[in-house]
Amino acid sequence: MEAINNVNLVKTQSYINGQWYASEEKFSVSNPANQQVIATLDDAGCAGVASAIAAAKSAFKSWSATSANERAKLLRRWYELMMEHQDDLASILTQEQGKPLAEAKGEIAYGAAFLEWFAEEAKRVYGDTIPAPSGDKRIVVVKQPVGVVAAVTPWNFPNAMIARKAAAALAAGCTFVVRPAQLTPLSALAMAELAEQAGIPAGVFNVVVGEDSRGMGKLLTESPDVAKFTFTGSTAVGKQLIAQCASTVKKVSMELGGNAPFIVFDDADLDAAVQGAIASKYRNAGQTCVCANRFLVQKGVYQAFSEKLAKAVAELKMGDGLAEGVAIGPMISEQAKHDVDKLVKASVEQGASVLCGGEADAAGSQFYQATIMTGVTNDMPIAKNEIFGPVAPLIMFDDEQQALAMANDTEYGLAAYFYTRDIGRVWRVAEGLEYGMVGINEGIISNAAAPFGGVKQSGNGREGSHYGLDDYTEIKYLCMGGLSA
């Protein structure tokens, strides 16, 4: 690995019960920018998962009994260490995932912000008292940690997707086992090293790495010792994991796929809309679940918006994320690049045009050009599927009603965006969109203070914000009787 100051952050073994876990089985991780192997890791497999669950179960008793103040202090220290090591963590992230270094630094700060946020929220897990139906009783509600939490996380945010889940779980008093995606395990293990340095006790935060996603996932979802399962990834895999969790009736939260509409009305500030579109569409090479997936543009500004967007896209430099000035890195795999190209070509066959891009890029075998398509309709493959790539399909609409109908015509319901300066329309459209999150004249909506999550087949549960703790606590009702004198 290049460009790392503190090599102690590069770990190649799972972190289980406060120990680095050796195994004979190996797997390797490559840099998506050039396919060079950057690390060979021990594959902990299902045996590692079983050990981690046992460790988390045994640590739960003491961790759940620590004071909120103590948990807050440790989370805060973990946050500080992440920020102290932001540059190295970002460099590891870029080399295993591909996103430009500036974006990777942003992800580390974003992930760390959840540790800071939940360090504070740990102290606010309030209960309730409820007036009882008779004078000799009192009703008290307390919140308790659910128990052992298991997580499976994706490759697109190798740090933040773990931080967002673990911070809430640990703050609530739960212990945690995560299996990160096999393509990006190094960021997860670097977080484990810093958790240990922060003083998080053995067994509270465990990271198990390996290639057997199906087998390891089965154990995490079916173990009776796991009380809650949390997943970020595709809707197809999410559905399968929910079904597996049914056997032990686990609490589940799911952050799944999206098909975000980005609506530009005739009265929008077009320069602001283009700026929002660039941020929303092209960061992480289009590989985020909240990336704008379809641009619905009103007839009167369609031409002007497409010209301005094309001008802005032409300035995006593509290349290795470690190189200066790069705005778009590689796709996560060659397969991902082919999948995006297939959607583009299939839509061209159905009548769409390519305004710019539309091909694999010469920068390397996993690069796809920043692309804009015009003449797209809402029923074309590029509009119906989650693209997860740097392609902006532009669809023309006539009026507000049609835009809303098109925007909601999908099984997904994660994020939506729209640009307008009409206050009445702001409320009508915001309320009419069937989505968990709506950006209004804004292309970047994620932060630790906000409830992140979707409706319909984009999942359930909310991460971040004060709502983010709810998924990790159980409500217990205490009925106190016999109080009459």
Ligand SMILES: NC(=O)C1=CN([C@@H]2O[C@H](COP(=O)(O)OP(=O)(O)OC[C@H]3O[C@@H](n4cnc5c(N)ncnc54)[C@H](OP(=O)(O)O)[C@@H]3O)[C@@H](O)[C@H]2O)C=CC1
């Ligand atoms: N909501 C989001 O942020 C994300 C959405 N996606 C969507 O999914 C598409 C495909 O990406 P992909 O990486 O294949 O997404 P997946 O849903 O397959 O992968 C996400 C995570 O689930 C794991 N996983 C996969 N299959 C299983 C299984 N049967 N049991 C347990 N864990 C499993 C993966 O592990 P491993 O990688 O080691 O196999 C990874 O850790 C993308 O193009 C995008 O549309 C993808 C990632 C994130």
Ligand SMILES: O=C(O)[C@H](O)CS(=O)(=O)O
């Ligand atoms: O899942 C998330 O938190 C977001 O996709 C992060 S971002 O893309 O909005 O930065």
